Amino acid sequence: xxxxxxxxxxxxxxxxxxxxxxxxxxxxxxxxxxxxxxxxxxxxxxxxxxxxxxxxxxxxxxxxxxxxxxxxxxxxxxxxxxxxxxxxxxxxxxxxxxxxxxxxxxxxxxxxxxxxxxxxxxxxxxxxxxxxxxxxxxxxxxxxxxxxxxxxxxxxxxxxxxxxxxxxxxxxxxxxxxxxxxxxxxxxxxxxxxxxxxxxxxxxxxxxxxxxxxxxxxxxxxxxxxxxxxx
Amino acid sequence: xxxxxxxxxxxxxxxxxxxxxxxxxxxxxxxxxxxxxxxxxxxxxxxxxxxxxxxxxxxxxxxxxxxxxxxxxxxxxxxxxxxxxxx
Numbered sequence: 123x124x125x126x127x128x129x130x131x132x133x134x135x136x137x138x139x140x141x142x143x144x145x146x147x148x149x150x151x152x153x154x155x156x157x158x159x160x161x162x163x164x165x166x167x168x169x170x171x172x173x174x175x176x177x178x179x180x181x182x183x184x185x186x187x188x189x190x191x192x193x194x195x196x197x198x199x200x201x202x203x204x205x206x207x208x209x210x211x212x213x214x215x216x217x218x219x220x221x222x223x224x225x226x227x228x229x230x231x232x233x234x235x236x237x238x239x240x241x242x243x244x245x246x247x248x249x250x251x252x253x254x255x256x257x258x259x260x261x262x263x264x265x266x267x268x269x270x271x272x273x274x275x276x277x278x279x280x281x282x283x284x285x286x287x288x289x290x291x292x293x294x295x296x297x298x299x300x301x302x303x304x305x306x307x308x309x310x311x312x313x314x315x316x317x318x319x320x321x322x323x324x325x326x327x328x329x330x331x332x333x334x335x336x337x338x339x340x341x342x343x344x345x346x347x348x349x350x351x352x353x
Numbered sequence: 354x355x356x357x358x359x360x361x362x363x364x365x366x367x368x369x370x371x372x373x374x375x376x377x378x379x380x381x382x383x384x385x386x387x388x389x390x391x392x393x394x395x396x397x398x399x400x401x402x403x404x405x406x407x408x409x410x411x412x413x414x415x416x417x418x419x420x421x422x423x424x425x426x427x428x429x430x431x432x433x434x435x436x437x438x439x440x
Contacts, residue, residue, distance in 0.1 A: 200439035208433040247427025270437025277430035
């Protein structure tokens with residue numbers, strides 16, 4: 123009872139639940155929503171997302187922005203150990219067929235021109251359809267991740283806007299997008315109690331479990347132009 | 354040296370003792386179990402005896418159990434770009 127009361131109070135406090143239903147919202151509402159939620163994020167990455175949105179950054183500048191952020195990391199050994207825990211995994215390059223290359227060159231600028239984008243990012247093989255500002259609860263606790271860690275999601279099976287979708291087979295080229303997520307914390311589920319009974323025995327055994335789940339917030343999703351893969 | 358990669362695909366329940374013996378000699382106990390054996394006439398004959406039950410591939414080297422587990426593991430899909438400060 124007290125938990126549901128607490129939850130209703132918490133829901134009243136968040137601005138998202140007080141919005142009218144989605145069919146009453148204007149089409150651009152997702153844009154404004156994402157900007158408010160990103161403003162709540164800790165100022166861990168100061169001006170980089172704005173820079174990347176403002177100019178269509180090719181792949182070369184993207185690597186240039188990531189290298190200076192990597193240098194202060196090496197100062198603390200614990201952080202370096204954490205970075206070694208989840209190193210970058212290069213994608214196995216796939217050759218595009220001429221038809222798909224042509225359709226990317228023609229249609230990807232149209233996809234980019236529409237404002238709000240979504241991505242179907244895969245983490246450990248599971249798909250998460252998210253847009254910037256979304257919060258996701260992973261179905262597991264990520265070992266070694268602490269709040270504030272910036273994760274770069276690099277496997278996506280689909281990128282899209284309102285009218286266009288770019289589908290990968292199985293994954294979209296990782297140079298075509300930049301998706302960053304921040305670890306915001308760990309959540310626990312309500313205590314689960316399972317009563318185990320055995321035949322012809324008088325006592326029951328109760329097994330308790332309370333799993334912990336890592337919470338991520340997608341704070342940046344930038345879709346690059348076809349020039350990022352040399353088209 | 355190349356290897357047979359043999360996976361038991363159909364169960365041997367209800368089959369003659371002779372066939373079960375061949376599977377035991379190949380080291381196959383349960384379905385979807387995979388074993389590696391060097392390519393040789395002996396192993397080829399054993400595989401031939403149970404060809405209806407197994408799936409066979411020829412590979413360059415035998416994989417360790419850890420490597421086979423990595424093969425099944427899905428891609429991670431993220432990397433740690435900027436670790437937060439740790440105490």
